[in-house]
Amino acid sequence: xxxxxxxxxxxxxxxxxxxxxxxxxxxxxxxxxxxxxxxxxxxxxxxxxxxxxxxxxxxxxxxxxxxxxxxxxxxxxxxxxxxxxxxxxxxxxxxxxxxxxxxxxxxxxxxxxxxxxxxxxxxxxxxxxxxxxxxxxxxxxxxxxxxxxxxxxxxxxxxxxxxxxxxxxxxxxxxxxxxxxxxxxxxxxxxxxxxxxxxxxxxxxxxxxxxxxxxxxxxxxxxxxxxxxxxxxxxxxxxxxxxxxxxxxxxxxxxxxxxxxxxxxxxxxxxxxxxxxxxxxxxxxxxxxxxxxxxxxxxxxxxxxxxxxxxxxxxxxxxxxxxxxxxxxxxxxxxxxxxxxxxxxxx
Numbered sequence: 001x002x003x004x005x006x007x008x009x010x011x012x013x014x015x016x017x018x019x020x021x022x023x024x025x026x027x028x029x030x031x032x033x034x035x036x037x038x039x040x041x042x043x044x045x046x047x048x049x050x051x052x053x054x055x056x057x058x059x060x061x062x063x064x065x066x067x068x069x070x071x072x073x074x075x076x077x078x079x080x081x082x083x084x085x086x087x088x089x090x091x092x093x094x095x096x097x098x099x100x101x102x103x104x105x106x107x108x109x110x111x112x113x114x115x116x117x118x119x120x121x122x123x124x125x126x127x128x129x130x131x132x133x134x135x136x137x138x139x140x141x142x143x144x145x146x147x148x149x150x151x152x153x154x155x156x157x158x159x160x161x162x163x164x165x166x167x168x169x170x171x172x173x174x175x176x177x178x179x180x181x182x183x184x185x186x187x188x189x190x191x192x193x194x195x196x197x198x199x200x201x202x203x204x205x206x207x208x209x210x211x212x213x214x215x216x217x218x219x220x221x222x223x224x225x226x227x228x229x230x231x232x233x234x235x236x237x238x239x240x241x242x243x244x245x246x247x248x249x250x251x252x253x254x255x256x257x258x259x260x261x262x263x264x265x266x267x268x269x270x271x272x273x274x275x276x277x278x279x280x281x282x283x284x285x286x287x288x289x290x291x292x293x294x295x296x297x298x299x300x301x302x303x304x305x306x307x308x309x310x311x312x313x314x315x316x317x318x319x320x321x322x323x324x325x326x327x328x329x330x331x332x333x334x335x336x337x338x339x340x341x342x343x344x345x346x347x
Contacts, residue, residue, distance in 0.1 A: 159213025184274025
């Protein structure tokens, strides 16, 4: 005789054949199933079987001693693994706090960049203060004094383009370090060049312009490598604050240093400061965070994961990019307002 399935109940209809029972509903089986042998909590279980996926059971101390066995729940373990997987794959690292941010290696990098831009502008404006005593000492005319000050721009005209190419090829660490060393040397030699010949003075000032032209491309490259997109505006603001601070420091300290050390004072002090900066820069920085020996694993993972998310977002919108409408932009009044404002600012 056929026995009904334990999870269903058959109800026979007299009007139908007994060979084809009608199933009216499903009912759960109320009997309690015996536990599996590997789920016994006692270690004294001879002949126990192993589960299909064996779980390594470790005795843990508790109220019943070491005989109590704690079997980890498969659901709980899988949820933990899934959490760590989403953490590493999705890159959802918690944003650093303010204290962690200001003590991080990337903030040290941007602080060095801000100091470099401070020296950059300070070395540039020294001649604005020293041109008057130099003209009186050497008998320069006003027109030649203007040529001396404009000679800086001869080298500065093309060096930003060349500097950007060099930064892309060699990295920001080498190009920035060499640039600061070169313009510090030009600043240091300026008063001796003025004593030697006019041609040497003009060549020294042009060399200063060539070297300082790589500063902003290097700063942009280092910020892009070291900072995630959510922090780049802040990093650029810190670096450019040093650029503006250089004007104030150069114009304030140059007369004081001239009164103490003569015409050589500010050129020597600012030049030696640049050489000291170069030593610290080469010993404490790197082109990218993954090459830095002292960066923490958390900071490295945070930077790389945030940059990967930015790359994925750019890849999604890459197909929608079109050539900017330059003709339409140049026909707008706000565009020319920005161009004229920047030209007057540089003037």
